Amino acid sequence: MGYGAAGAYYDGESITDTSPATNIEIDAGSQRMYFVIEHENGSTGNSEVIYKETYTDLNPDSDTFLFIGGGGPGGMDKHADVEVWPWQGILVSNELHEYKDPDVATSGSNAVVVYSTNDNIYGDYDIHCTYTNDNGETWTTVPVAENHPADDTNPSVYMDGNMVYCVYVSSGNLYLIKSEDGGATWGTPEQINTQDGTVVAEPRTAEVTAGGIVWTDNRNGHKDVYYYPLPAPVINIGAISGGMGVKATVTNSGVEDGTNIDWSIQLSGMIFVGKEASGTIDTLAAGSETTISTGLVFGIGPTTITVTAGGASKTASGFVLGPLVLGVK
Structure with a gap:
């Protein structure tokens, strides 16, 4: 059913028998x-x-x-x-x-x-x-x-x-x-x-x-x-901003503290330095927020910024001009 990379697909079971x-x-x-x-x-x-x-x-x-x-x-x-x-x-x-x-x-x-x-x-x-x-x-x-x-x-x-x-x-x-x-x-x-x-x-x-x-x-x-209500931390990505590199806000709107929260920031396009940064937030208290960042970025041209933290993900667009990330939105 359907075809192409954006179409619908049907499991014809050529690899794994899945029916019924x-x-x-x-x-x-x-x-x-x-x-x-x-x-x-x-x-x-x-x-x-x-x-x-x-x-x-x-x-x-x-x-x-x-x-x-x-x-x-x-x-x-x-x-x-x-x-x-x-x-x-x-x-x-x-x-x-x-x-x-x-x-x-x-x-x-x-x-x-x-x-x-x-x-x-x-x-x-x-x-x-x-x-x-x-x-x-x-x-x-x-x-x-x-x-x-x-x-x-x-x-x-x-x-x-x-x-x-x-x-x-x-x-x-x-x-x-x-x-x-x-x-x-x-x-x-x-x-x-x-x-x-x-x-x-x-x-x-x-x-x-x-x-x-x-x-x-x-x-x-x-x-x-x-x-x-789930007695758990609820991790979200807040504002993504540019300047010297990329910064993003990670929030915990849940009722419990979050621990060992893996995060990453990725930039697409012609990025020569700082294309990807990652780390772990040891603890993020309930109702609080923290900032994660790439550090130094160097490149030229348009970029798509993808930020993940825990199970949350958010994207933004911008333009990289040397060490500056401009027009992030």
Whole structure:
């Protein structure tokens, strides 16, 4: 369906068998974009999780530009056509167990996939996580929530830097559990709903994002949507300015401090010195802001400035004249 680097695409399954596909989720970060699906394995009859991964680079001068035309098998667009995304395959599968209802989140070089599985000796469903901190080169699987004999199901996940937030349903209640190291270890779950046993357990019943947590609740005898603010830092990019180099404001409008926030500033065009700068903000208190900068820049001509911090990204245009970056807007 469709063609060309800006067209629509259809997965003809020339690389990975993806049909029948259900419970599809997608997330795009500053470096990579992932989508995950629940796929019924025709050989085992069990559900498994399949992932696909590509670049999110929007710099047309880059070799990893998302919308490069062609270059893939059969002339397909190698980074944009979902059929031939550069990284893809079965993420978790087992002939004896089910892996259902996946969700994915990414930030920087990190990505986390959560799902419900009965891969245990009890036969009930737990929440597991398969994560990467090197743009999908390696993946590791760990348990997130195991509440035997109750079923833990219907997870949703959000990621900001190394902080990961996962919500899931267990015994009619909604729980939030956090990881501070990109999904490697998890803390103690906290119940979010205030009335026991009213959360509806069904696919996509809950969602967690930077804006908060929503879920389907039947405490009033019908399915209503409830909201709870996310107890987390919320990182945004404020003003981008020029002068001697480029400066940008990074803000935390959340209710918790942000830690280990990776940032970068990239300039496109004829930049001879200072084309890219990066670093880490150790701590950014709730309600505060800080300034990041490139340092010395030297070049000539128009430029597109791309600033990222945590999961936030913002672009601006300007003109570089020697060490000056002018007309930033």
